[in-house]
Amino acid sequence: MRVLNKTGIIKNSLYFKHGEGLRHPESPERLKAIYEMLENPDMSWKFTEIEARYAEKEELEAVHSASYIDLIAQTKGEHRTILDSDTIATAETYDAARLAAGGVIAAIDSVVSKETNNAFALVRPPGHHATANDAAGFCIFNNIAIGAKHAMARWGMKRILIVDWDVHHGNGTQGSFYKEDSVLYFSTHQSPEYPWSGSLNESGEGRGLGYTINVPMKVGADDALYVRVFEDILVPVARSYRPELILISAGFDPYLGDPIGGMKMSVEGFACLARIVLDLADEFCDGRVVAVLEGGYNIQGLTRSVRAVLMEFLGENRISGQMLEDLSRKADLRRDSVIEKVRAIQQEYWPVLAVQK
Numbered sequence: 620m621r622v623l624n625k626t627g628i629i630k631n632s633l634y635f636k637h638g639e640g641l642r643h644p645e646s647p648e649r650l651k652a653i654y655e656m657l658e659n660p661d662m663s664w665k666f667t668e669i670e671a672r673y674a675e676k677e678e679l680e681a682v683h684s685a686s687y688i689d690l691i692a693q694t695k696g697e698h699r700t701i702l703d704s705d706t707i708a709t710a711e712t713y714d715a716a717r718l719a720a721g722g723v724i725a726a727i728d729s730v731v732s733k734e735t736n737n738a739f740a741l742v743r744p745p746g747h748h749a750t751a752n753d754a755a756g757f758c759i760f761n762n763i764a765i766g767a768k769h770a771m772a773r774w775g776m777k778r779i780l781i782v783d784w785d786v787h788h789g790n791g792t793q794g795s796f797y798k799e800d801s802v803l804y805f806s807t808h809q810s811p812e813y814p815w816s817g818s819l820n821e822s823g824e825g826r827g828l829g830y831t832i833n834v835p836m837k838v839g840a841d842d843a844l845y846v847r848v849f850e851d852i853l854v855p856v857a858r859s860y861r862p863e864l865i866l867i868s869a870g871f872d873p874y875l876g877d878p879i880g881g882m883k884m885s886v887e888g889f890a891c892l893a894r895i896v897l898d899l900a901d902e903f904c905d906g907r908v909v910a911v912l913e914g915g916y917n918i919q920g921l922t923r924s925v926r927a928v929l930m931e932f933l934g935e936n937r938i939s940g941q942m943l944e945d946l947s948r949k950a951d952l953r954r955d956s957v958i959e960k961v962r963a964i965q966q967e968y969w970p971v972l973a974v975q976k
């Protein structure tokens with residue numbers, strides 16, 4: 620019998636309180652549907668619940684300015700505060716956002732201290748668009764960046780890989796580590812699309828040169844192209860980098876039925892991406908992976924995709940190497956030459972990407 624992983628999950632009903640009563644695509648119903656799926660008797664016993672905690676002010680300050688944190692704190696108890704054209708705080712947003720960032724920290728602590736093998740922080744509001752001084756794109760605090768900073772400060776991590784497969788570019792996360800080599804930020808995203816950043820030549824600065832890898836993809840990318848991009852770019856680079864911890868900005872808005880994104884990923888496609896990342900983690904960092912929920916607005920697609928990813932995390936399902944190979948061979952590279960373009964730019968920093976002649 621196969622031994623399953625001990626997979627941790629972060630869930631908390633306070634996350635429902637952010638944006639309660641608003642008509643907004645990033646709604647509490649997203650998490651409610653995921654939690655309901657997890658409460659099913661087939662599922663509930665499989666996971667280890669990790670208790671979320673509030674991120675401390677100093678932990679938020681590792682990514683955000685004190686004045687920005689104060690601004691968000693002042694929204695507490697206020698009915699509605701407009702922060703950006705599509706980001707609104709409600710009375711309990713500040714607490715929910717602190718608990719989202721702290722939930723990611725708790726998940727990282729659990730995995731690094733080996734209480735669990737891997738974990739998925741099922742939190743909201745999402746985080747990857749939040750910058751040092753601004754809320755943006757439904758995001759308040761940058762949960763994954765705060766988590767990475769914590770892993771560096773508390774656990775002395777020097778090589779953290781962040782894989783961001785949300786359909787949007789994680790401009791806030793990229794900006795948090797643009798000049799650092801202790802975090803390698805890898806993002807696949809639809810382009811052109813909000814937030815209009817994440818071009819090929821954004822590859823880091825100073826010590827951080829080469830530690831930002833952007834893969835802007837045309838609308839309509841499917842499982843085959845995503846898997847091919849992961850196999851041809853992420854895998855060789857990660858093998859050179861040898862991460863100590865892998866974090867995933869797990870957005871499910873590349874799903875084919877998503878009302879915001881224009882990609883064509885299937886539920887199984889997300890499981891494939893998770894399997895590639897988990898295999899890398901097995902190879903280099905004792906399987907340590909923490910996924911953090913970002914976008915995903917087709918609630919049924921979101922819930923099924925989260926479930927499929929969790930099955931890979933547990934090891935109850937294992938997408939085979941053969942299947943990944945078959946799928947990646949089907950990628951229509953004439954449609955999108957992004958792999959060649961990324962190689963051309965990044966091979967200066969990652970010789971392994973030099974095209975074999």
Ligand SMILES: [Zn+2]
Nearest residue numbers: 785786787914
């Ligand atoms: Zn998104």
